[in-house]
Amino acid sequence: MAAPICPHCNSASTKRKGHRKTKNGPRQMYVCVRCGKRFTPSPLPLYSYPPAAVLSAPVLHCLGYTLRHIQSRIKGRFGCRPSLTVISKWIKAFGKLSAMAKHRDEIQAFSSPSRLIVRRLFKHRQNYLFQIHRYKLSNVPAQYSAISNYLLSIHSGEIGIDPGAFSNRSSSLPVGIPHPHLSSADTYPSRLAETALKSARNNYERHSALQRFFIAADLSTVAVEVPVFLTPQETKTILKTDGGLLGHIDFLQVLKHRVTVLDYKPDAHKEKRAHEQLILYAIALSKRTGIHLREMTCAWFDENHYYSFPAAYGYSLLRQALAD
Numbered sequence: 547m548a549a550p551i552c553p554h555c556n557s558a559s560t561k562r563k564g565h566r567k568t569k570n571g572p573r574q575m576y577v578c579v580r581c582g583k584r585f586t587p588s589p590l591p592l593y594s595y596p597p598a599a600v601l602s603a604p605v606l607h608c609l610g611y612t613l614r615h616i617q618s619r620i621k622g623r624f625g626c627r628p629s630l631t632v633i634s635k636w637i638k639a640f641g642k643l644s645a646m647a648k649h650r651d652e653i654q655a656f657s658s659p660s661r662l663i664v665r666r667l668f669k670h671r672q673n674y675l676f677q678i679h680r681y682k683l684s685n686v687p688a689q690y691s692a693i694s695n696y697l698l699s700i701h702s703g704e705i706g707i708d709p710g711a712f713s714n715r716s717s718s719l720p721v722g723i724p725h726p727h728l729s730s731a732d733t734y735p736s737r738l739a740e741t742a743l744k745s746a747r748n749n750y751e752r753h754s755a756l757q758r759f760f761i762a763a764d765l766s767t768v769a770v771e772v773p774v775f776l777t778p779q780e781t782k783t784i785l786k787t788d789g790g791l792l793g794h795i796d797f798l799q800v801l802k803h804r805v806t807v808l809d810y811k812p813d814a815h816k817e818k819r820a821h822e823q824l825i826l827y828a829i830a831l832s833k834r835t836g837i838h839l840r841e842m843t844c845a846w847f848d849e850n851h852y853y854s855f856p857a858a859y860g861y862s863l864l865r866q867a868l869a870d
Contacts, residue, residue: 550587552578599624601745604641610659645765670709692835716793716826726855733852740849766799774830814848825860
């Protein structure tokens with residue numbers, strides 16, 4: 547991991563220099579070669595508690611937990627016990643981006659917090675924690691009820707997925723699709739990601755940190771790590787290749803008139819093949835649900851960028867690539 551930037555002079559020339567004792571355990575300290583000052587890097591420098599503990603408060607609040615329940619869960623997971631007043635301040639400070647906060651009363655009436663999100667772990671070459679937000683799913687527009695049926699069938703096992711039956715992965719299948727014209731904007735997903743990523747202790751935790759935030763706080767994210775697939779016959783017909791195809795959508799979002807297949811990509815502006823992966827996701831989701839590609843958007847993002855294009859446009863590029 548790269549050395550942190552000095553908070554005093556913004557120099558990148560820093561190195562490790564001992565540890566500092568805190569109430570949450572020892573913390574690595576650094577010294578700046580330029581100005582000579584010591585510091586302890588933190589995504590939330592004004593808070594003495596672990597960032598993951600601080601940012602768990604608004605997430606748990608969106609799920610309907612009371613302040614005392616939040617306090618208890620933070621104590622059990624992080625070993626610290628902030629006061630109810632402190633927790634309330636964390637929720638106020640970091641819950642501003644939560645589009646779900648205003649639905650909290652409805653969520654509490656709908657389900658107990660522990661049953662609001664249902665989960666299933668898939669071991670498809672690596673572990674994927676598939677999650678569905680039951681309240682959001684119950685509010686999916688009627689024209690997208692097929693998505694609800696598909697997600698629940700995946701969770702119940704009614705639709706079984708044997709990873710050994712698919713020889714292609716959507717993330718690694720080279721299709722040669724031309725790069726689409728993209729829409730780019732500073733959007734809500736990027737702003738939410740900027741906050742959520744502060745709770746990740748390392749790069750390996752980025753996806754799980756984002757998914758905790760999005761499934762709890764984002765109004766349109768109904769499910770995360772959604773498995774989608776094309777049968778061997780479908781890949782032969784659509785992609786001119788054998789073996790079937792399996793993939794997992796990072797975030798499946800449903801709005802009133804649009805379904806969005808959304809993936810997180812670190813350094814999103816450098817991505818060269820994200821559009822290919824997303825087009826395949828959209829086609830697979832369309833095949834499994836019957837929802838037309840005209841009603842879908844493909845997008846990828848990081849904390850600074852958001853890029854999107856219509857799925858039907860992406861499919862036309864695929865057909866062009868296969869025809870050439």
